[in-house]
Amino acid sequence: xSSRDRVxxxxxxxxxxxxxxxxxxxxxxxxxxxxxxxxxxRAVGGRYEECPExxxxxxxxAHGLDERYGPCRLGDxxxxxxxxxxxxxxxxxxxxxxxxxxxxxxxxxxxxxxxTGTKVFLVGIxxxxxxxxxIEQHFLPDYDLEPAFLGGVAAALDRAGAIVTxxxxxxxxxxxETRFTLARRRADWLDLPHLDLLHPARRMWxxxxxxxxxxxxxxxxxxxxxxxxxxxxxxxxxxFQFLRTGDFTPMEVVFEHNRRDLLGLVALTLLVTRLVGGxxxxxxxxxxYSLGRYLEDLGEHGRSAACYQxxxxxxxxxxxxxxxxxxxxxxxRRTGDRAxxxxxxxxxxRAGEPRALLALVELAKxxxxxxxxxxxxxxxxxxxxxxxxxxxATPPGGELTPTALERRLWRLEARASGAWRRTPTVR
Numbered sequence: 288x289s290s291r292d293r294v295x296x297x298x299x300x301x302x303x304x305x306x307x308x309x310x311x312x313x314x315x316x317x318x319x320x321x322x323x324x325x326x327x328x329r330a331v332g333g334r335y336e337e338c339p340e341x342x343x344x345x346x347x348x349a350h351g352l353d354e355r356y357g358p359c360r361l362g363d364x365x366x367x368x369x370x371x372x373x374x375x376x377x378x379x380x381x382x383x384x385x386x387x388x389x390x391x392x393x394x395x396x397x398x399x400x401x402x403t404g405t406k407v408f409l410v411g412i413x414x415x416x417x418x419x420x421x422i423e424q425h426f427l428p429d430y431d432l433e434p435a436f437l438g439g440v441a442a443a444l445d446r447a448g449a450i451v452t453x454x455x456x457x458x459x460x461x462x463x464e465t466r467f468t469l470a471r472r473r474a475d476w477l478d479l480p481h482l483d484l485l486h487p488a489r490r491m492w493x494x495x496x497x498x499x500x501x502x503x504x505x506x507x508x509x510x511x512x513x514x515x516x517x518x519x520x521x522x523x524x525x526x527f528q529f530l531r532t533g534d535f536t537p538m539e540v541v542f543e544h545n546r547r548d549l550l551g552l553v554a555l556t557l558l559v560t561r562l563v564g565g566x567x568x569x570x571x572x573x574x575x576y577s578l579g580r581y582l583e584d585l586g587e588h589g590r591s592a593a594c595y596q597x598x599x600x601x602x603x604x605x606x607x608x609x610x611x612x613x614x615x616x617x618x619x620r621r622t623g624d625r626a627x628x629x630x631x632x633x634x635x636x637r638a639g640e641p642r643a644l645l646a647l648v649e650l651a652k653x654x655x656x657x658x659x660x661x662x663x664x665x666x667x668x669x670x671x672x673x674x675x676x677x678x679x680a681t682p683p684g685g686e687l688t689p690t691a692l693e694r695r696l697w698r699l700e701a702r703a704s705g706a707w708r709r710t711p712t713v714r
Contacts, residue, residue: 357509388448572601
């Protein structure tokens with residue numbers, strides 16, 4: 288077809304321009320490809336299903352409850368405390384959830400940017416049934432078969448009681464929702480409780496690991512190394528190659544990548560829940576500190592303080608050590624242990640660490656308002672003022688700025704000399 292004909296083809300008012308021949312159709316649907324179906328069934332344990340919208344291809348593989356992925360036994364997920372899962376997801380609905388309905392979801396797409404132009408072509412769904420973990424992989428072999436493909440995904444997700452993903456809140460589920468919306472299909476599964484494990488994983492390991500991708504966490508945390516795995520950024524290219532050639536062989540690696548993602552997601556859910564629930568403890572000092580930060584945000588202050596103490600005993604880097612001491616001091620203040628709080632601020636001030644300025648201001652407030660020792664309060668304030676003036680960058684506001692410290696110094700000098708008088712209240 289010439290360039291002129293291509294332009295004319297876009298003019299829907301013309302009837303004389305022949306349309307290019309497309310793939311053979313039957314009742315408006317693509318014909319099944321026996322060679323693809325046969326290869327799919329052999330390679331991924333798949334099955335072929337006819338439906339009103341055409342047909343769909345679904346891979347299915349079963350894993351026993353006693354099977355392990357790294358250090359984790361898959362079936363142990365069923366014994367996790369729902370209250371911890373609810374805390375991780377920040378969704379109280381999970382407190383009463385039946386863990387047999389816990390469903391793990393991972394999608395492979397034609398791009399990483401999202402939007403209506405990005406299609407989901409493989410949806411892996413892992414769920415517990417028949418005494419094991421079953422992984423279903425719903426495959427889109429042709430764009431025209433998307434309605435049938437989405438119908439299979441919907442049927443699987445409608446059986447779920449709660450959903451677990453890795454970056455699913457920002458990527459997988461919004462993309463699926465878009466495809467469902469464009470197909471004018473209901474997405475009732477969007478109302479299910481949803482634990483996106485990316486956020487707890489980052490809270491736990493971002494201080495130690497350069498990357499918190501799922502494959503990196505598998506290798507660095509679970510001790511699982513994927514051999515002959517396909518990088519995620521290459522997966523769209525492999526799918527486009529399949530659409531051009533019809534050769535399913537390269538796609539087998541994509542299905543294996545998706546299956547390993549789901550197994551890694553199950554194992555990581557188990558490990559994170561055990562760490563936050565207190566059944567296991569991290570070995571690395573920085574991970575212990577990260578767990579303490581996470582527990583503090585969840586309101587478990589006693590366990591958080593214990594983590595900070597253990598992390599300090601194991602040995603932290605300069606920044607984390609200062610932050611741990613400062614957080615410990617604040618936690619001690621909340622519990623009313625003023626002696627322990629004072630000891631932490633004194634340790635920070637002596638060491639000259641990154642939080643020394645904060646520690647000196649807190650000491651000045653303690654000596655002025657509680658100990659009533661104005662001489663020590665003056666000494667701490669003078670040290671804090673020197674430290675703040677020597678910094679290249681000071682906080683934009685608050686009690687740590689040189690201006691605020693100078694006002695504190697003036698007031699303390701007046702109180703120490705007896706010249707301080709409270710201004711009478713005007714009535």
